[in-house]
Amino acid sequence: SQELEQSPQSLIVQEGKNLTINCTSSKTLYGLYWYKQKYGEGLIFLMMLQKGGEEKSHEKITAKLDEKKQQSSLHITASQPSHAGIYLCGADIKGSNYKLTFGKGTLLTVNP
Amino acid sequence: SAVISQKPSRDICQRGTSLTIQCQVDSQVTMMFWYRQQPGQSLTLIATANQGSEATYESGFVIDKFPISRPNLTFSTLTVSNMSPEDSSIYLCSVDTGNYGYTFGSGTRLTVV
Numbered sequence: 530s531q532e533l534e535q536s537p538q539s540l541i542v543q544e545g546k547n548l549t550i551n552c553t554s555s556k557t558l559y560g561l562y563w564y565k566q567k568y569g570e571g572l573i574f575l576m577m578l579q580k581g582g583e584e585k586s587h588e589k590i591t592a593k594l595d596e597k598k599q600q601s602s603l604h605i606t607a608s609q610p611s612h613a614g615i616y617l618c619g620a621d622i623k624g625s626n627y628k629l630t631f632g633k634g635t636l637l638t639v640n641p
Numbered sequence: 642s643a644v645i646s647q648k649p650s651r652d653i654c655q656r657g658t659s660l661t662i663q664c665q666v667d668s669q670v671t672m673m674f675w676y677r678q679q680p681g682q683s684l685t686l687i688a689t690a691n692q693g694s695e696a697t698y699e700s701g702f703v704i705d706k707f708p709i710s711r712p713n714l715t716f717s718t719l720t721v722s723n724m725s726p727e728d729s730s731i732y733l734c735s736v737d738t739g740n741y742g743y744t745f746g747s748g749t750r751l752t753v754v
Contacts, residue, residue, distance in 0.1 A: 533683075564745070569731065571645075571647070571746050572684075572733065572745040573745075574745075576742075577741075617683070619743070628699075629684075631683040631684040634683060
């Protein structure tokens with residue numbers, strides 16, 4: 530089974546709507562990273578979370594890591610077509626410092 | 642944060658041939674990482690490349706198939722050898738930039754025909 534479960538797999542929203550993407554692990558996350566990927570391209574770093582209960586925001590995107598450090602959510606407020614893409618969570622779940630495990634990604638479509 | 646230049650961005654190759662992918666970083670980094678992203682799948686770590694030593698491969702990946710070079714602290718190559726259609730994927734290099742997380746190259750989209 531996938532060590533890092535990401536949901537939903539895909540999401541279609543109307544421009545201006547809020548949305549949330551979740552990333553869940555059965556093991557403690559030593560570091561959680563959110564990336565955005567445009568189709569067929571590289572990954573753009575969004576945010577890094579390391580402490581239980583930590584929350585970070587950048588423009589209209591907010592990411593949280595729960596107190597138990599096993600689940601993270603990415604929330605987009607007032608979505609825009611520029612937010613469309615694939616959102617990936619990556620995590621260090623073995624305390625290895627650098628071996629990241631990735632979720633399968635969430636494909637976000639924002640309709641104008 | 643570091644900036645990575647990855648080449649080529651895409652290629653279509655004949656089965657049985659090899660392709661070498663290059664990553665150039667604008668600053669010195671100790672470790673560079675190579676990932677594969679198969680269609681519809683998540684990223685999988687292929688190997689970790691340290692300068693001055695042999696790369697460390699993850700389970701399921703071998704040096705004969707994916708030889709890696711790391712001649713200095715700003716450059717690395719990954720070769721996909723004796724390619725088959727199953728090797729069609731996006732290949733990405735990555736470096737640890739500390740507070741900015743792991744920076745990724747723009748990816749190489751490989752299609753094997």
